[in-house]
Amino acid sequence: MLEIENNLHANFGYLFEDELIAEIQEVGVHKTIKKDQAIMEIGSYIKFMPLLLDGAIKILREDKNGDELVLYYLEKGDTCAMTLSCCLGETKSKIRAIAETDVNLIMVPKEKMSDWLGKYSSWQAFILGSYHNRVDELLEAVDTIAFLKMDERLFKYLKDKAMVNHNDVISITHQEISEDLHTSRVVISRLLKKLENDEKIQLFRNSIKVLEL
DNA sequence: ACATTAAGTGATT
């Protein structure tokens, strides 16, 4: 429990007043989620708002055929923007969230969200700020998909992944990458080979090392 | 030794 308290202070202390931190501790539930576990599914209602303490979360969009597309990652100190709009509007989630790494987070009941908006200016700033950040990241994702060619998208994907994992060696198969980027395995294999020839990455079985960060 | 899975490649659209 002490650990969680320290964690809260470390990640959100510079943002929130002590009273707010205390309230979060009171009503929030600490949760640990293992790598690859789903945190939020498309169509599900949201009852809690997550505050990320540790780890990274992958945010995906999915089409009717079940094909996925990675939008962006959440890291410590972030919260999920989808939750914000869902909680306020009582709508279903339109995205899917999967734990990229083992994740530590605090679930805050959604009722508290609006309570705190009036009560704490730091909370208001945080909510507005993270909403702003998410919109930015979403626009970046749109740019990436619309304007970058597949090879650039792929390299960006690898760099982002290395970043959130704090590790330049990524454990993944070509097949899995192709699913995240919504393309085929053959295309990924070929582009990866090109990137390796350009000495931007090194290829191994089941893993890739990113050289240029 | 055999089966399975991951990755590399040429050809076609």
Added chain:
DNA sequence: AATCACTTAATGT
């Protein structure tokens, strides 16, 4: 950039 068809290489049983 997608798909097919095939090969090669690594790994599991």
